[in-house]
Amino acid sequence: MHDTTQTEATSRTTRVLLVDDNEELRELLGGYLTRFNIASEAVGNGAAMRLALAGGHFDAVILDLMLPGEDGLSLCRELRATSDIPILMLTARCEPADRIIGLELGADDYMAKPFEPRELVARIQSILRRVRDGRDTPRDEPPSQLRFADWTLHSVLRQLQAPSGLVVPLSNAEFRLLWAFLERPRRVLSREQLLDAARGRAIEAFDRSIDLLVSRLRQKLGDDSRNPNLIKTVRGEGYLLDVAEIR
Numbered sequence: 353m354h355d356t357t358q359t360e361a362t363s364r365t366t367r368v369l370l371v372d373d374n375e376e377l378r379e380l381l382g383g384y385l386t387r388f389n390i391a392s393e394a395v396g397n398g399a400a401m402r403l404a405l406a407g408g409h410f411d412a413v414i415l416d417l418m419l420p421g422e423d424g425l426s427l428c429r430e431l432r433a434t435s436d437i438p439i440l441m442l443t444a445r446c447e448p449a450d451r452i453i454g455l456e457l458g459a460d461d462y463m464a465k466p467f468e469p470r471e472l473v474a475r476i477q478s479i480l481r482r483v484r485d486g487r488d489t490p491r492d493e494p495p496s497q498l499r500f501a502d503w504t505l506h507s508v509l510r511q512l513q514a515p516s517g518l519v520v521p522l523s524n525a526e527f528r529l530l531w532a533f534l535e536r537p538r539r540v541l542s543r544e545q546l547l548d549a550a551r552g553r554a555i556e557a558f559d560r561s562i563d564l565l566v567s568r569l570r571q572k573l574g575d576d577s578r579n580p581n582l583i584k585t586v587r588g589e590g591y592l593l594d595v596a597e598i599r
Contacts, residue, residue: 359463367409368476369543370394371401371427372416372442381414384469390476398422400429410437412476415459417443417450432458438479442467448561455550456525456562498534501582502594503573505530512572520572525550529565533583533593541591 368385370392372378378394385392393408395401397420401413413431417424428439441454444465451462460479462473496550498505502515510527512520532541532549541549543562550565567577575582584594 356472365389366411366413366476366480367391368411368412369401369404370414371396371398371419371424372414373397375391375468381469381472385473390473400425400537411480412438412440414440414442414472414476415540417441417445419453428454428457428459436485440456440472440475440479448564451561452564454523455565456523457548458524468537498598500534500537500593500598505534509573514574522569522572525565526569528570529569534559534593534598536568537595537598540586540589540592546591 357587360378366389368390369377372381372394372594373396375396378396382392382394393404393410399421402417404410405413406545415428415431416423424441424519425442428441431437431439431471439458440461440463441459442463442465443450454462460482460504460545462474463475495497496506496508498507504513505511505527506513510524511524511525512530514520529546532546546566550562566583570577570583573582582593582595586593
């Protein structure tokens with residue numbers, strides 16, 4: 353029998369699954385979420401998570417990075433391969449590389465422990481609002497490819513083709529980041545805008561995970577980070593893609 357904690361809200365508009373091996377934290381968050389009409393079920397590992405998801409509907413999953421057995425990143429990858437359910441990852445580690453991996457695997461947001469429970473509620477509400485708005489807003493069919501500075505980005509294949517014809521592999525986050533730049537050429541995009549495009553949100557003002565993503569994208573574009581020609585840094589504001597024409 354797996355360890356679960358059930359919390360029922362009087363008027364349930366949202367139901368989340370909390371996956372964390374800290375029983376005390378599960379009970380604390382479950383009680384706090386109830387105050388905001390968020391019903392929750394809490395489990396302590398990946399096997400229990402699968403049982404819970406198979407047995408009921410959830411609007412979002414709150415997933416701890418450090419779990420016994422299967423870690424949160426592998427579970428995030430598994431969830432994203434089979435579902436578009438919103439995922440908010442929790443971690444006691446604050447390394448930007450961990451956040452980038454989480455974004456690339458499809459997490460919608462990332463929070464570092466310790467955190468204020470009220471902030472968790474705000475993050476859940478924000479994620480669900482973005483998901484709802486995205487579903488309600490009709491989207492134009494994206495072009496099959498975009499060409500810029502002799503490079504070609506293929507939207508269906510999610511591939512970047514170099515001027516030489518060589519295919520340069522991109523991670524999911526790198527593809528979404530480049531697409532965001534191409535949609536707004538020669539416009540400064542803040543770190544928060546770019547993290548949102550990469551499927552996450554800015555976690556703290558000093559968060560530098562987007563800087564690492566931009567650096568990796570520059571490398572794949574052959575752009576010198578010390579004197580870039582394509583993706584330029586606008587100090588104190590963000591980044592812009594400096595291309596004359598996109599077709």
